[in-house]
Amino acid sequence: MEKEVKIQLLELVKSFPMGKREFLALKGIDLSIYSGEFSGLVGPSGSGKTTLLNIIGSLDGPSQGEAIVLGQAVSKLSHKQAAHLRNQSIGFIFQTYNLLPVYTAFENVEFPLLLLKKSSSERKKAVMEALDWLGLADRAKSKPGTLSGGESQRVAIARAMVKRPEIVLADEPTANLDAENSHHILKTMVDLNKSLGTTFLFATHDEKVIGYLRRIIHLNDGKVAADEIIEK
Amino acid sequence: MLAIKLAIRNLLGAGLRTWLNVFVLSLSYVMIIYMNGMLDGWNSQAKSDMRVWETGGSQYWHTEYDPFDAFTIEDSHANIPVDFNKGIAAGDFAPVLITTASIFPEGRVQSVLLKGISINQNVVQLPSTSMLGEWDDIPAIIGKRMAEKNKLKKGDLLTIRWRDVDGTFDARDVVITEIFSCNVPSIDAGQVWIPLNTLQEMMQVANEATIIISSSEDDLDILSAEFVYKNFEFLTEEVTKIIQAKSVGTSIFYVILLLLAMLAIFDTQVLSIFRRQREIGTQIALGMTRGQVVRLFTIEGAMHAVLAAGLGAIYGIPLLLSQAKNGIPMPEGTEDFGMAISDTIIPEYSIGLIVGTIIAVLLAATIVSYIPARKISKMKPTDAIRGKVQ
Numbered sequence: 001m002e003k004e005v006k007i008q009l010l011e012l013v014k015s016f017p018m019g020k021r022e023f024l025a026l027k028g029i030d031l032s033i034y035s036g037e038f039s040g041l042v043g044p045s046g047s048g049k050t051t052l053l054n055i056i057g058s059l060d061g062p063s064q065g066e067a068i069v070l071g072q073a074v075s076k077l078s079h080k081q082a083a084h085l086r087n088q089s090i091g092f093i094f095q096t097y098n099l100l101p102v103y104t105a106f107e108n109v110e111f112p113l114l115l116l117k118k119s120s121s122e123r124k125k126a127v128m129e130a131l132d133w134l135g136l137a138d139r140a141k142s143k144p145g146t147l148s149g150g151e152s153q154r155v156a157i158a159r160a161m162v163k164r165p166e167i168v169l170a171d172e173p174t175a176n177l178d179a180e181n182s183h184h185i186l187k188t189m190v191d192l193n194k195s196l197g198t199t200f201l202f203a204t205h206d207e208k209v210i211g212y213l214r215r216i217i218h219l220n221d222g223k224v225a226a227d228e229i230i231e232k
Numbered sequence: 233m234l235a236i237k238l239a240i241r242n243l244l245g246a247g248l249r250t251w252l253n254v255f256v257l258s259l260s261y262v263m264i265i266y267m268n269g270m271l272d273g274w275n276s277q278a279k280s281d282m283r284v285w286e287t288g289g290s291q292y293w294h295t296e297y298d299p300f301d302a303f304t305i306e307d308s309h310a311n312i313p314v315d316f317n318k319g320i321a322a323g324d325f326a327p328v329l330i331t332t333a334s335i336f337p338e339g340r341v342q343s344v345l346l347k348g349i350s351i352n353q354n355v356v357q358l359p360s361t362s363m364l365g366e367w368d369d370i371p372a373i374i375g376k377r378m379a380e381k382n383k384l385k386k387g388d389l390l391t392i393r394w395r396d397v398d399g400t401f402d403a404r405d406v407v408i409t410e411i412f413s414c415n416v417p418s419i420d421a422g423q424v425w426i427p428l429n430t431l432q433e434m435m436q437v438a439n440e441a442t443i444i445i446s447s448s449e450d451d452l453d454i455l456s457a458e459f460v461y462k463n464f465e466f467l468t469e470e471v472t473k474i475i476q477a478k479s480v481g482t483s484i485f486y487v488i489l490l491l492l493a494m495l496a497i498f499d500t501q502v503l504s505i506f507r508r509q510r511e512i513g514t515q516i517a518l519g520m521t522r523g524q525v526v527r528l529f530t531i532e533g534a535m536h537a538v539l540a541a542g543l544g545a546i547y548g549i550p551l552l553l554s555q556a557k558n559g560i561p562m563p564e565g566t567e568d569f570g571m572a573i574s575d576t577i578i579p580e581y582s583i584g585l586i587v588g589t590i591i592a593v594l595l596a597a598t599i600v601s602y603i604p605a606r607k608i609s610k611m612k613p614t615d616a617i618r619g620k621v622q
Contacts, residue, residue: 059517059613080521087519098514098617102245114234115519143245159518 006199007033007056011065014051025051027222038193039215040202047219049203057090057169058082087115091160095172097152099144106140109158130158150181171203186212239532257493257540262548264486264589269579275475279468285416287467288355289449292459294442309440310458326353327441329431333394337382345423348431355447362410363427370430372406375420376413386411396436494600501533501604513616522609533601537594555579
């Protein structure tokens with residue numbers, strides 16, 4: 001059975017102005033990411049991983065070419081439509097967790113559901129379920145300042161997963177974590193990928209993450225250098 | 233609704249930073265209401281005292297009479313129209329004859345206004361009845377300011393020189409029968425009050441007056457070519473102008489106070505943009521639209537004003553109510569202020585003043601919050617997530 005294409009990149013080019021010249025961050029990328037994949041963009045710093053992830057997440061637009069995410073061309077989305085796409089279907093996990101500092105863990109996880117206008121009871125149920133998955137139910141009332149790095153990233157994962165998105169984009173999710181926490185978090189993400197069928201796309205150069213990936217897309221100097229499927 | 237919910241969450245989450253801003257802003261509320269309430273109270277008290285002591289409900293002035301032009305006074309008198317006679321007998325009108333004169337306290341010469349008022353009048357509170365009785369000299373009453381300035385006391389004799397209607401100078405002694413204390417300097421400073429008929433006799437202008445004070449505010453449409461009706465608003469126009477001038481001066485004070493509070497909010501909001509860039513970027517990444525972010529920050533700023541109204545009410549209401557009940561004591565020396573001012577001013581806090589102040593502060597807080605919030609809408613989410621200062 002043919003798998004559903006979740007993300008399709010067609011001759012994708014991204015350039016940034018650098019003084020009077022243009023810096024080409026992505027140089028014509030063609031790529032398809034399929035439903036339920038646990039894949040990663042791997043490459044050294046400056047290879048274009050984060051830029052590509054930002055375009056897929058509709059936080060940025062391509063300079064040329066197109067990124068089709070869940071059937072929607074990113075370059076043609078208005079700010080509102082892009083926000084709607086992110087809100088409905090994409091979960092983000094950041095290297096620095098990016099938890100909202102004045103909110104508790106519960107409130108951070110609840111935030112995407114507030115934007116989705118879920119009822120109070122629905123929110124409470126979903127948030128507690130998400131925190132429970134990640135073993136954080138007892139930390140629900142804690143503020144980010146009182147959480148460890150591992151706990152913070154788990155809250156961020158809960159926040160990304162609570163709305164059951166179709167795609168999760170994770171940018172260097174383990175960069176600030178020790179090995180034990182990294183493995184714990186990666187195992188959790190693998191479990192979520194398997195149980196919910198969520199498509200995961202990482203941007204990383206961390207060997208620990210690479211070890212869990214089932215598809216590795218090597219980026220080098222803004223181009224796809226290799227694309228390998230790992231049989232596990 | 234979402235923006236309000238999140239704004240409340242953000243404000244409460246920010247803790248002390250929020251409450252410091254809220255406290256400063258609450259001071260603005262209380263001070264603006266306090267200052268305006270005091271001015272309104274002063275205005276009301278000044279007009280009330282003027283009505284009781286000086287103006288009555290309205291007046292009829294001789295057409296030539298101009299209290300600010302001493303040269304008009306000599307010629308501004310005429311026969312009291314017969315239409316007033318019944319009202320004068322009933323105590324509804326008090327004719328006053330005014331001329332210039334000189335007094336010689338302690339050997340010095342001083343110009344005064346010599347005013348004649350009927351002894352039995354009860355239109356104004358001047359203690360004219362204290363001039364009743366048999367006196368060797370002309371009985372006269374003066375105010376406390378006049379007495380203090382010229383070192384006069386009850387029973388003192390004072391030589392007075394005046395000109396009659398033909399311009400002939402004459403002089404006689406008056407005896408001070410009463411020294412009255414009132415808040416209205418315009419019937420006190422530089423004035424000597426004597427019985428109306430005595431002054432009419434001295435000036436040889438029988439049955440004439442310069443002004444006629446009416447206890448009523450209504451124009452009685454008395455037909456007279458020589459006297460014109462002056463309503464209460466006209467008679468207290470100067471006080472209104474002074475209060476307005478004071479109000480402008482005070483406004484500067486509370487505008488500064490308001491600006492300080494607004495600056496605190498503006499600073500907080502501007503600081504928030506830079507400090508909370510990553511937070512804003514994250515919110516956008518999680519699906520907030522730019523409009524929602526602008527709304528959130530604007531409401532967050534405006535919420536300061538709402539919380540400040542609540543906090544201001546907690547300590548402001550008891551404070552202002554206590555002052556409305558007990559009044560605000562005025563310092564020594566206000567009697568030389570040039571307008572009616574009592575020892576204690578009872579402030580007046582109207583609903584209009586309170587609601588107007590709340591709306592003004594809320595509006596100002598919303599505007600100063602919107603300006604930095606608008607900047608957020610131009611921020612690139614990818615830069616914001618990285619916390620890249622723009």
